[in-house]
Amino acid sequence: MNWDWSVVEDFMPSFWDGVLVTLQALALGSLIAFALGLVWAMAQRSHRKWISWPVTAVTEFIRNTPLLVQLFFLFYVVPTFGPSMSPLVTGVIGLGLHYSTYTAEVYRAGIDGVPVGQWEAATALSLPRRRTWTSVILPQAIRRVIPALGNYVVAMLKDSPMIAVIGAFEMLGEARAFSNLTFTFEAYTVVGIAFILIAYPASLLLRALERRLAQ
Amino acid sequence: MSSGIFYEWFLPGVWITIQVTVYSAALAGLVAFVVGIARTHRLWIVRFVSGTYFEIFRGTSALVFMLWMAFAFPLMFGWQFVPMYAGVLALGLTYGAYGSEIVRGSLQSVSAAQREAGIALSFTRGQRLRRIELPQAWPEMVPPFNNLLIELLKGTALVSVISVADMTFAAGLSRLATNESAPAYVLLLFSYFVIAFVLTRIMRAVERKAKAGIGQGGGGKGRFRGLLALKLSPEGEMRQAKTGTAGGQG
Numbered sequence: 001m002n003w004d005w006s007v008v009e010d011f012m013p014s015f016w017d018g019v020l021v022t023l024q025a026l027a028l029g030s031l032i033a034f035a036l037g038l039v040w041a042m043a044q045r046s047h048r049k050w051i052s053w054p055v056t057a058v059t060e061f062i063r064n065t066p067l068l069v070q071l072f073f074l075f076y077v078v079p080t081f082g083p084s085m086s087p088l089v090t091g092v093i094g095l096g097l098h099y100s101t102y103t104a105e106v107y108r109a110g111i112d113g114v115p116v117g118q119w120e121a122a123t124a125l126s127l128p129r130r131r132t133w134t135s136v137i138l139p140q141a142i143r144r145v146i147p148a149l150g151n152y153v154v155a156m157l158k159d160s161p162m163i164a165v166i167g168a169f170e171m172l173g174e175a176r177a178f179s180n181l182t183f184t185f186e187a188y189t190v191v192g193i194a195f196i197l198i199a200y201p202a203s204l205l206l207r208a209l210e211r212r213l214a215q
Numbered sequence: 216m217s218s219g220i221f222y223e224w225f226l227p228g229v230w231i232t233i234q235v236t237v238y239s240a241a242l243a244g245l246v247a248f249v250v251g252i253a254r255t256h257r258l259w260i261v262r263f264v265s266g267t268y269f270e271i272f273r274g275t276s277a278l279v280f281m282l283w284m285a286f287a288f289p290l291m292f293g294w295q296f297v298p299m300y301a302g303v304l305a306l307g308l309t310y311g312a313y314g315s316e317i318v319r320g321s322l323q324s325v326s327a328a329q330r331e332a333g334i335a336l337s338f339t340r341g342q343r344l345r346r347i348e349l350p351q352a353w354p355e356m357v358p359p360f361n362n363l364l365i366e367l368l369k370g371t372a373l374v375s376v377i378s379v380a381d382m383t384f385a386a387g388l389s390r391l392a393t394n395e396s397a398p399a400y401v402l403l404l405f406s407y408f409v410i411a412f413v414l415t416r417i418m419r420a421v422e423r424k425a426k427a428g429i430g431q432g433g434g435g436k437g438r439f440r441g442l443l444a445l446k447l448s449p450e451g452e453m454r455q456a457k458t459g460t461a462g463g464q465g
Contacts, residue, residue, distance in 0.1 A: 003291075066370070066372035068373060073400045148457070165278075188279070188287040196270075199274040
């Protein structure tokens with residue numbers, strides 16, 4: 001093995017650029033996933049079949065097809081009839097949309113986990129439907145799903161390199177460009193280790209958070 | 216998609232995707248059981264080594280690891296994999312680490328009295344695992360394994376990035392050749408969905424058989440059937456979110 005630290009040093013400036021883009025994509029993707037997931041979860045619970053059925057079908061379809069292919073679809077097919085977007089924007093939308101189908105299941109589980117007594121109490125107090133959701137059910141449901149949502153953020157972090165394939169320069173994109181230019185391997189290794197160094201403490205943090213919320 | 220590309224690339228690509236799925240699922244299953252059981256071992260060193268494996272492979276991104284195997288590994292060690300096997304290894308080792316968490320969790324959920332009964336009957340550890348713990352843990356494992364298998368199937372699309380000619384690769388070729396991407400990618404998305412659907416059907420049959428094997432029937436408690444994936448109970452959903460990413464031992 002012929003590891004060369006000077007190559008690592010040369011790679012560092014573009015590495016930090018990549019980290020920044022990865023974190024941007026992650027933050028925006030999470031926002032979309034959290035918001036859209038709640039919308040899917042509520043729509044799936046709807047008593048109106050014409051809302052719940054198509055939403056269930058679409059989310060199941062998105063959940064059971066690869067993110068990579070969805071990114072290609074958003075990047076190459078959507079512009080033929082809709083807006084064309086930059087690789088990063090496409091990536092953020094792709095990540096957010098894909099993971100929203102996972103967070104939807106988490107919200108569903110959280111809402112199912114709220115004891116029936118809470119619903120009955122809201123009915124007994126004759127709270128309006130909207131009030132029941134916003135001040136009784138959702139605060140309790142969301143509190144118990146925060147760790148699971150956090151875990152999907154870490155999962156999203158590990159899927160974020162896929163947006164390099166459509167040309168966004170996040171960590172992997174930078175490493176690939178650098179390695180192709182210099183015929184070296186250190187950049188890939190640095191990025192691989194960087195993922196572990198971000199994901200592991202993040203998971204530890206989530207476990208601590210989970211213990212705190214469980215009390 | 217022109218008929219040439221369809222017959223020459225897409226159909227063989229479907230076969231490659233199925234092959235990669237089957238091989239990496241086999242490897243992942245092996246890794247999951249070996250590492251998962253090792254993580255419940257009584258010697259701390261065995262637990263430590265298997266736990267480290269788990270943390271490393273769970274922390275890294277499958278795509279980065281795959282590119283590393285395909286491009287960095289040959290330069291570092293002067294030894295190259297056939298691209299398809301680089302992909303299978305990367306997927307198998309990564310998803311195997313996730314699977315080990317499922318195996319470990321299900322083994323731990325077998326009631327302690329069962330283990331103690333085995334000890335009282337002076338079973339060896341191997342006998343206890345084989346005759347008492349694994350048969351009871353197995354039905355617990357099947358639904359999360361089903362979801363992991365679907366994740367793995369979705370992960371196989373990544374092999375197209377290291378130039379393995381799977382169906383995603385064929386769709387990319389079609390885009391470049393015909394300058395028309397919509398039909399190819401729509402077909403591709405539906406193909407993945409159909410394979411996922413078939414896999415879920417198979418796993419449901421496996422689950423029924425596993426449940427019947429320990430005298431449980433029916434759909435299980437607190438879980439209702441989704442359109443395709445198994446809907447999990449609230450606790451199951453939380454556990455599933457954790458298998459991929461939860462940190463720390465235990």
